[in-house]
Amino acid sequence: MIEERRVLSETTCNYIKAAMDRVVSEGFAKEAFISGYRVAGKTGTAEKMSRDGEGEKYFSQMVAFFPSDDPAYLVFVLFDEPEYPFFGSRVAAPAIKEIITNIILLYNLPPMYKYLYSYPEVLVSKRGDIPNFVDLKLADAYRIALENGLYPVFTNRGDRVKKQFQGVDDKMSGVIELILGGDGMPYMVGLPSGYALSYLVREGYEYKILGDGDTVV
Structure with a gap:
């Protein structure tokens, strides 16, 4: 007989929900954003391997x-x-938006909010030489990335940027990967709280949230 058991606490579930909410509102899945409605999700892009071990095709997916x-x-x-572009954020996210929009219309669901928090726009006109981070x-x-029309994605643990990378496809979207290193904790004061939380969850940090606000102070 299979017994049901809880594998995640309610607190942890709420943290994950908040992080996935921000993926849509200010992360890679902004193509699934619907003004007035809160959608949470996660995109994915997986390479398909052929019989000879070469990967030339992809799966594009999103759950929301x-x-x-x-x-x-x-x-x-x-x-x-x-x-191409085969990324989950470019292919699957718009489909998610269309499906949820149809659900809203089918059941005549009213907007839950007159407005939803804004997310940092990537300003193409500001892009020029990439700063040294x-x-x-x-x-x-x-802060400097946004000022230059870039959307930063931080990976790895550490207190300072050790490497930076921007692929050909990333240049089209304004995304830049900033790889952290060092022994200290990352300094997050001034960051959107959801953005900071997404990083902490992704990198496996232990953390405690105090207060309720949109910005780390």
Whole structure:
């Protein structure tokens, strides 16, 4: 006989929901954003391997639930071998938006909010020479990236940027990967709280949230 048991605490679930909410509102899945409604989700892009071990085709996918603060609908979309751009954020996220929009229209669901928190826009007109982020603290690198029309994605643990990378496809979207290193904790004062939380969860940090606000202080 199989016994049910809880594997995640309610607190942990709430943290994960908040992080996935921000993925749509200010992260890679902004193509799934619907003004007035809270959608949470996560995109994915997986390379398909051929019999000879070479990967030339991809899966593009996204899972989402809504409303994120009181989930009632779960949506999963997967594209098998989509054309370029094959990223989940470019292919699956718009499909998620279309499906959830149809659900809203079908059941005549009213907007839950007159407005939803804004997310940092990537300003293409500001892009020029990419700044050197090496040795900057996380919060400083985040601010400078936005000022230059870039959307920073921080990976690895550490207190300062050790490497930076921007692929050909990333240049089109304004995304830049900033790889952290060092022994200290990342300095996050001034960052959007959801953005900071997403990083902490992704990198496996232990953390404690005090207060309720949109910015780390």
